[in-house]
Amino acid sequence: MATFDRIALVTGASSGIGAACATALLADGWTVVFAARNRQALEQTVAEAIGTADGASGAPAAKTLRDRAVAMTVDVCDRASIDALFAGIAGRFGRLDLLFNNAGVFPPSKPVDEVTPEDWDAAVRTNLSGMFFVMQQAFRMMKAQRPQGGRIINNGSLAAHAPRPESVAYTATKHGVLGLTRAASLDGRSCGIAVGQIDIGNAATAMTAHVEQGALQGDGSMRPEVRMDLRHVASAVVTMARLPNEVSIQSLTVLPTTMPFIGRG
Numbered sequence: 001m002a003t004f005d006r007i008a009l010v011t012g013a014s015s016g017i018g019a020a021c022a023t024a025l026l027a028d029g030w031t032v033v034f035a036a037r038n039r040q041a042l043e044q045t046v047a048e049a050i051g052t053a054d055g056a057s058g059a060p061a062a063k064t065l066r067d068r069a070v071a072m073t074v075d076v077c078d079r080a081s082i083d084a085l086f087a088g089i090a091g092r093f094g095r096l097d098l099l100f101n102n103a104g105v106f107p108p109s110k111p112v113d114e115v116t117p118e119d120w121d122a123a124v125r126t127n128l129s130g131m132f133f134v135m136q137q138a139f140r141m142m143k144a145q146r147p148q149g150g151r152i153i154n155n156g157s158l159a160a161h162a163p164r165p166e167s168v169a170y171t172a173t174k175h176g177v178l179g180l181t182r183a184a185s186l187d188g189r190s191c192g193i194a195v196g197q198i199d200i201g202n203a204a205t206a207m208t209a210h211v212e213q214g215a216l217q218g219d220g221s222m223r224p225e226v227r228m229d230l231r232h233v234a235s236a237v238v239t240m241a242r243l244p245n246e247v248s249i250q251s252l253t254v255l256p257t258t259m260p261f262i263g264r265g
């Protein structure tokens with residue numbers, strides 16, 4: 001079994017926020033498991049992350065980076081697949097110090113009466129049940145390992161606090177993530193597991209590609225919204241991750257300063 005200093009798992013690491021945060025953690029000295037469904041996209045992301053981290057000042061040499069960046073497939077909607085991911089982490093590294101619980105979907109925007117059972121199920125299975133079962137496995141591993149403990153950062157959303165119009169499934173699941181974070185952070189106290197949440201507004205990923213053209217507002221108007229570069233999200237996650245486990249950022253909101261959130265609706 002390989003021994004590396006600090007082991008991080010990032011779900012949804014094949015694109016967007018997960019890819020940016022996994023890359024930043026790698027450059028910050030973590031051994032990182034990049035996890036998602038699409039193996040080809042994961043392997044491409046790992047190769048790019050090694051290139052990026054290699055160019056960062058003070059980062060270890062590319063050869064060392066190649067040992068510290070690992071792609072593992074997982075479908076967070078499938079519990080057997082989650083079990084296999086954690087068996088892979090246990091077998092290869094023997095412990096887990098950080099989970100960035102990030103994989104998520106945004107179902108098509110529809111008013112409540114038009115949401116299909118398929119859209120609802122996809123949101124609940126990925127954003128809520130998927131996030132819970134991944135967190136549960138991380139919790140079990142962190143509780144059993146010696147030294148005991150670790151950190152879990154759940155990726156909520158501004159929608160964990162205030163909805164966008166026509167987003168009932170996404171909003172309900174992200175409100176659920178807030179409940180997961182709060183309950184788990186209470187249970188984590190007794191075993192050295194720090195559980196916090198990051199709530200992100202309009203980061204530049206495929207999920208928000210449309211908002212610069214126009215996003216539906218609470219008053220029914222369409223207005224273009226700004227987006228922020230992913231490096232700001234990555235730097236916020238690295239800041240949370242760097243803390244010793246006895247210290248927590250319980251909740252961190254990062255958003256473009258002029259985005260309609262405070263005063264939404």
Ligand SMILES: NC(=O)c1ccc[n+]([C@@H]2O[C@H](COP(=O)([O-])OP(=O)(O)OC[C@H]3O[C@@H](n4cnc5c(N)ncnc54)[C@H](OP(=O)(O)O)[C@@H]3O)[C@@H](O)[C@H]2O)c1
Nearest residue numbers: 012014015016017036037038075076103104202203205207
């Ligand atoms: N972008 C924003 O402004 C924003 C704001 C607030 C919150 N968020 C949250 O940030 C997270 C990432 O979103 P993003 O904007 O980076 O979107 P994205 O680029 O679409 O990334 C979503 C990631 O989740 C993975 N994923 C989806 N379903 C999965 C499943 N069943 N099993 C495993 N992985 C799965 C995808 O990979 P595969 O398809 O390869 O599985 C992909 O890597 C989501 O939880 C989202 O709600 C984003």
